[in-house]
Amino acid sequence: MLELKMVNTFYGSIQALKDVSISVTKGEIITLIGANGAGKTTTLMSVSGIVRPASGSILFEDRDLNDLEPDQIVAAGVSHVPEGRRIFPYLTVQENLDLGAYLRRDSAGVRKDLEYVFELFPILSQRRHQAGGTLSGGEQQMLAISRSLMARPRLLLLDEPSLGLAPLIVQQIFEILVQINRQNGTTIFLVEQNAYMALRVAHRGYVMENGSIVLTDDTRVLLENEQVKEAYLGV
Amino acid sequence: MNYFLGLFVSGLTRGSIYALLALGYTMVYGIIELINFAHGEIYMIGAFTALILASVLSIAGLDALSILVIASLVAMIYSAAYGYTMEKIAYKPVRHSQRLSALISAIGMSLFLQNYVRLAQTSNFLPFPALIPRFTFLDLLPFRASSAQFVIFVTTAVVMILLTFLIKFTRIGKSMRAASQDKTMAMLLGVNVNRVISVTFLIGSATAALGGVLISSFTGQINFFIGFMAGIKAFVAAVLGGIGSIPGAVLGSFVLGWTESFGAGYISSDYEDVFAFAILVLILIFKPSGLLGRPENKKV
Numbered sequence A: 001m002l003e004l005k006m007v008n009t010f011y012g013s014i015q016a017l018k019d020v021s022i023s024v025t026k027g028e029i030i031t032l033i034g035a036n037g038a039g040k041t042t043t044l045m046s047v048s049g050i051v052r053p054a055s056g057s058i059l060f061e062d063r064d065l066n067d068l069e070p071d072q073i074v075a076a077g078v079s080h081v082p083e084g085r086r087i088f089p090y091l092t093v094q095e096n097l098d099l100g101a102y103l104r105r106d107s108a109g110v111r112k113d114l115e116y117v118f119e120l121f122p123i124l125s126q127r128r129h130q131a132g133g134t135l136s137g138g139e140q141q142m143l144a145i146s147r148s149l150m151a152r153p154r155l156l157l158l159d160e161p162s163l164g165l166a167p168l169i170v171q172q173i174f175e176i177l178v179q180i181n182r183q184n185g186t187t188i189f190l191v192e193q194n195a196y197m198a199l200r201v202a203h204r205g206y207v208m209e210n211g212s213i214v215l216t217d218d219t220r221v222l223l224e225n226e227q228v229k230e231a232y233l234g235v
Numbered sequence B: 001m002n003y004f005l006g007l008f009v010s011g012l013t014r015g016s017i018y019a020l021l022a023l024g025y026t027m028v029y030g031i032i033e034l035i036n037f038a039h040g041e042i043y044m045i046g047a048f049t050a051l052i053l054a055s056v057l058s059i060a061g062l063d064a065l066s067i068l069v070i071a072s073l074v075a076m077i078y079s080a081a082y083g084y085t086m087e088k089i090a091y092k093p094v095r096h097s098q099r100l101s102a103l104i105s106a107i108g109m110s111l112f113l114q115n116y117v118r119l120a121q122t123s124n125f126l127p128f129p130a131l132i133p134r135f136t137f138l139d140l141l142p143f144r145a146s147s148a149q150f151v152i153f154v155t156t157a158v159v160m161i162l163l164t165f166l167i168k169f170t171r172i173g174k175s176m177r178a179a180s181q182d183k184t185m186a187m188l189l190g191v192n193v194n195r196v197i198s199v200t201f202l203i204g205s206a207t208a209a210l211g212g213v214l215i216s217s218f219t220g221q222i223n224f225f226i227g228f229m230a231g232i233k234a235f236v237a238a239v240l241g242g243i244g245s246i247p248g249a250v251l252g253s254f255v256l257g258w259t260e261s262f263g264a265g266y267i268s269s270d271y272e273d274v275f276a277f278a279i280l281v282l283i284l285i286f287k288p289s290g291l292l293g294r295p296e297n298k299k300v
């Protein structure tokens, strides 16, 4: 479904991604783990068209995303929950959700999806008319995920959804991600520093170091890998 | 009392014109954090467009009110096209450079447009026809309020209401607010930010042109330089209200209009501009984010 081939991305003269190749199959959850500054966010931003690779291709269902503008990439079915949630602080919860459905014209479907995200996260329905900036960190993450779901994506990109959240909330959010993947068949590309949680929910994983993919395998294998255990699982 | 009411009305008129202009400053700043120094020139170009049209239409024998409506609409469309083009050629190319580049580009645009109109038209003042008809019901008021003042205030109020509705409830309005808060996030949700910026320039330029036409019809003369002082005053009003905030721009405009007219009426008309800048200095000292501005200046 998504195929990154030999992607190289630069910020000025700094090379953030080096020959990165990742493939995501329809219906699966894959995770990309790595230390601070490894290039995980850059990988997702390259898929969304916010940063442009200098070389390599990013194919999504046979279209090269490098040729599309960010809004066309959303229209193609990719939705990105960025690092740090980026809720619009002065828009209400409802307005944030409306913007998630910005490109959609099927108002009946949008209403149904709104009900769906309120079922997933009932707290959002209570906070509906509150400004986004007044929500707690956990609520903001729920809103960020819901907002992206409102686009009804086929591929959901998530950048560190566990960042700064209490373990219980992280648990809850990961369970819901699995539920979204199972119920709707939404393919999920999960970037995480919380490697243990990510490797538990994902089917396959990639490990990134200094802008390069150094390891990839089924998550069950990665969880037993000595190198991974030592570097990312703190065992 | 009637003297007071007269000054009140004159402040309201000034405030209305400032508001029509200040909207453009504040909306543009809200989205691309640029002080569009050439905004006053768009107002001036609106006035010139209306003057040319009014001359042609009056030869054609139309009545004043029809001329006013047609000339205003055409001036708004024409100026909007100017604003749109200005953004594309002078601001978009430097959007990702340092702030200073965009500011210099804006000042250059302002000088270019002033001198272009001076060469294409004249540097003398030209008489502007009084297009606003006389409403006799205003004679019944105990204080002096001309038809022009009445039309200016009512038009401004209608524009503000429409704009508030647009920003608050429409799809484009929501995307404007989103882009002003976080452009990258708006893009990640499928908002075409370039288009949002263009629409902002279109709207701001059209309302500025409307202000230019109305005030010229009130004062009765124009030249290539009218946008300069009006632009600076409207900018002061926008900062006063909190740059980036639309209600702030409106409030700041009326506060400025009244300060000027009461200051001129009760103290001395020689110091009119001094009052405007004095109030700016005061607000910058005591509330740098402006009357309704958000602390870190974010916006619309």
Ligand SMILES: Nc1ncnc2c1ncn2[C@@H]1O[C@H](COP(=O)(O)OP(=O)(O)OP(=O)(O)O)[C@@H](O)[C@H]1O
Binding pocket: A011, A014, A015, A016, A034, A035, A036, A037, A038, A039, A040, A041, A042, A043, A083, A193
């Ligand atoms: N806008 C930018 N300009 C310059 N360099 C950048 C920029 N964004 C990221 N970098 C650099 O690119 C490299 C990869 O950054 P990236 O944000 O992709 O890492 P990450 O894996 O997401 O890290 P983290 O886990 O801390 O979020 C880092 O060395 C970073 O300093």
Ligand SMILES: [Mg+2]
Binding pocket: A040, A041, A042, A083, A159
């Ligand atoms: Mg990151």
